[in-house]
Amino acid sequence: MQLKVLQATVGLLAAGSAYAAGLAQKRINTLVTFGDSFTDVVNTGDGGVAWPVYASSYANLSLHPFARSGATCSNKITNRPFPSLFESQLPTFFAQKANGTVTVPADRTLYTLWIGTNDVGSNALLTTYGNLGGGASIVDVTECAVGWVETMYQNGARNLLVQNMIPLNLIPTYSNGTYPDRFWNLERNSTAWSLSMFNLVNAGNALSKALLTNLAPKLKGAHVGIFDAYSLFLDMYHNPARYLNGTAPLNVTGSANACVFSLGGATNTCTKANGSDRDSFLWYDELHPSEQANRIVARQIAEVARGQQNRWTTWLS
Template structure:
């Protein structure tokens, strides 16, 4: 187990209240995003337009995206052949700042976001023992928190830290999961579901506590904690409030489902079922791991609300 259960119980009982207030209306003019495929605007892992594009449009701000599909926080912690936040995305950002590719972004008008963790803790990550020797959930969480410190040191002052969704509710980590593009080997799906639930909940609480502890060192900064977990849990529990497609509402299947047979070559695509047209908006998930475009629109509306200076149900301002 990644951590002691008694320590987990203490964390889950520890609450963090609203300390700061929302941003001023029309204050934010720029959105800068870091993260993985949940945020990468070019990979289009939702099968359509990604949430940062929608959010920047809803709030009428300029978008500067740096998130990359497949990313973890650091390949020194969970090594994957993808552009991680610290070894790739941050260097790309600082290079663009240095060479003038990125225009000057006024600190009091720019919101910096990070949504990371899905690949760090999942299959081919902590869940399956693929982290560097001796690393744990504490290391992946601390890495994400260090993103705030790094960006603050570079002059950024307004942050929105997006926590992990309830990954146990995705098709990949559900009790009734099947072999798919993301995992083609035998596994105990019940165990994966239980462990993933524990990892995401405790990881998110660790993030919250570490960020709260960091706040006193962030003079003049505004740090928001966006509860992606609770938003997706609400979408899962109350789909009629969020999904509006023409097919029956579905939170356990996905738009693009590909079922593999045991020992099938990973070069094959399995047997795929694809929802088309407006039926797609009836699903919470696009494929076995990623949110649907409709789910991403919901994320975008909430983040846009934050940028517009409104009080947001899913955002706690820590400073």
């Protein structure tokens, strides 16, 4: 099964596709978000305001946030004790939609999904084999994320945006210069972690693009897009002066809230940037983008919602 999927991926990427125009005529007024701590508006990964709140403000949208910190696509694939997309977030959304708590105009609602960081990370694919019989792989978690598009479509969604994984090999906890931190304070081979994460993320993003390219034309009346968060964050990493605007020296390798632990986590030494200094950092802590980075994400998503052309977004239908 996995070999056939990968063969199909190669064929689709070679063939390419004629990309669609997007949401120019949709007049989006509602944003519904799914995912993990990158998107959670309550337990915010950036230590400040999450990007959906900024995006809804920038584009004057009604926001319905369902993303939850720690989530994976499915606990049946990579089991973590957090509200996963398929076992928690989607059932909650469907229940609230059914009882009228959430109102989502079909043509004027944009649905987004940003998932994968926990699926490929420590205590998941990077360090374990997953829950499926014989173990889980990047193919399984990617097919799960693409399955969100089909599930939402079958339940009336017509404007769907998948945000791909960022270059996690550059984020402090998975970089080549990693150290014991709050997310993993045990032994690790930094070079091996970074290379493995590079391969997992790039394989998952390529497979997701191929599967979505194949799926999108089959969903009549739907607009399916990919937001290339990977390329956006890579650009922020290599060209920080275009994006970061804090009062401290610009920093794309450290984090605004860094904690170096002893092996096993018995002790730690923490440093924290305050005030406008925080906006000089690409990363908030060892695992999460900074609030300034998320403002950039929010501006891009707001452009998408307003029906404008966006450098980082490709519409497949």
